[in-house]
Amino acid sequence: MYRRTVPLVVIAALAVSCSKSQRDARELTVPEPTGQVMGLSFPLEKYELSNSDMHFIYEASDILIRRCMEKNGHEWAPIRFPKAVEDWGSRLHFGLIEIEVAGKFGYSAANELSSPPEVRQVVNQMNKRFAQLSQEEIRQAEKCKNSADLKLTQNATASFARFNDLKEDTFSAARRVPGVLRAEKAWSSCMRKAGFVYTNSSQPGSDPKWMERPAGRASSEEIATAVADVKCKQSVNLVELRFDAERRLEKESIQKYQNYLNGIASANSRYLDNARDVIARG
Numbered sequence: 490m491y492r493r494t495v496p497l498v499v500i501a502a503l504a505v506s507c508s509k510s511q512r513d514a515r516e517l518t519v520p521e522p523t524g525q526v527m528g529l530s531f532p533l534e535k536y537e538l539s540n541s542d543m544h545f546i547y548e549a550s551d552i553l554i555r556r557c558m559e560k561n562g563h564e565w566a567p568i569r570f571p572k573a574v575e576d577w578g579s580r581l582h583f584g585l586i587e588i589e590v591a592g593k594f595g596y597s598a599a600n601e602l603s604s605p606p607e608v609r610q611v612v613n614q615m616n617k618r619f620a621q622l623s624q625e626e627i628r629q630a631e632k633c634k635n636s637a638d639l640k641l642t643q644n645a646t647a648s649f650a651r652f653n654d655l656k657e658d659t660f661s662a663a664r665r666v667p668g669v670l671r672a673e674k675a676w677s678s679c680m681r682k683a684g685f686v687y688t689n690s691s692q693p694g695s696d697p698k699w700m701e702r703p704a705g706r707a708s709s710e711e712i713a714t715a716v717a718d719v720k721c722k723q724s725v726n727l728v729e730l731r732f733d734a735e736r737r738l739e740k741e742s743i744q745k746y747q748n749y750l751n752g753i754a755s756a757n758s759r760y761l762d763n764a765r766d767v768i769a770r771g
Contacts, residue, residue, distance in 0.1 A: 500679030549764035557633035591715035647756035663735035679721035
């Protein structure tokens with residue numbers, strides 16, 4: 490597996506499929522993440538591209554696609570990319586942990602809660618642009634996107650398979666730490682006392698019952714479950730225990746695979762340099 494790039498048609502399809510949920514998100518008021526959420530920073534993140542980095546690369550890609558489309562006789566409406574974007578990716582890393590979110594949305598707003606408004610605005614712009622493209626323009630844009638990817642990833646490829654495995658392995662291993670297992674058992678007992686039967690804290694958010702809800706509308710049962718979930722996590726200190734365990738395991742992985750991770754960091758740096766060169770030329 491090599492540096493992952495998102496094909497234009499996939500991004501556009503995402504924008505189209507998300508258009509209804511984006512309207513729902515605007516009707517709702519998604520709260521800003523709490524300080525606890527924004528403090529969930531993991532050691533391996535330094536080897537990943539941030540939201541701001543990715544939007545910087547998207548901007549460079551869009552410039553290259555525009556040049557290519559114009560060369561082939563097609564217009565390409567520009568998109569306004571934010572200069573800085575917060576990272577909300579860890580907001581649901583341990584499931585719901587914010588009582589306000591639980592009380593308003595239950596488990597129903599995962600996509601919106603993980604994406605800052607600036608990200609959703611970019612998706613909306615992609616959606617509008619895609620809706621105006623003909624089938625021929627879509628085919629040409631995909632070719633131009635492939636060409637842009639090749640240019641931006643020049644001398645910036647690396648195998649990400651092991652990196653993805655490291656993140657998954659440390660996430661899973663942290664849940665098997667004795668102190669975490671005890672906290673999970675205590676969480677389950679707390680939930681049972683509140684009237685909800687779940688073995689571990691990963692289960693409530695994926696309960697099939699919630700899949701039958703109208704888009705973006707949690708039932709009173711779902712809300713009550715989510716609130717109890719968060720309160721029980723707080724009462725047994727579950728999030729802090731999992732966070733500490735996962736950070737420790739990630740630090741150990743970094744020491745073990747430092748040479749490999751240096752290669753990842755170098756590829757990311759080159760990727761950004763390539764994007765910077767494109768944007769500088771405009």
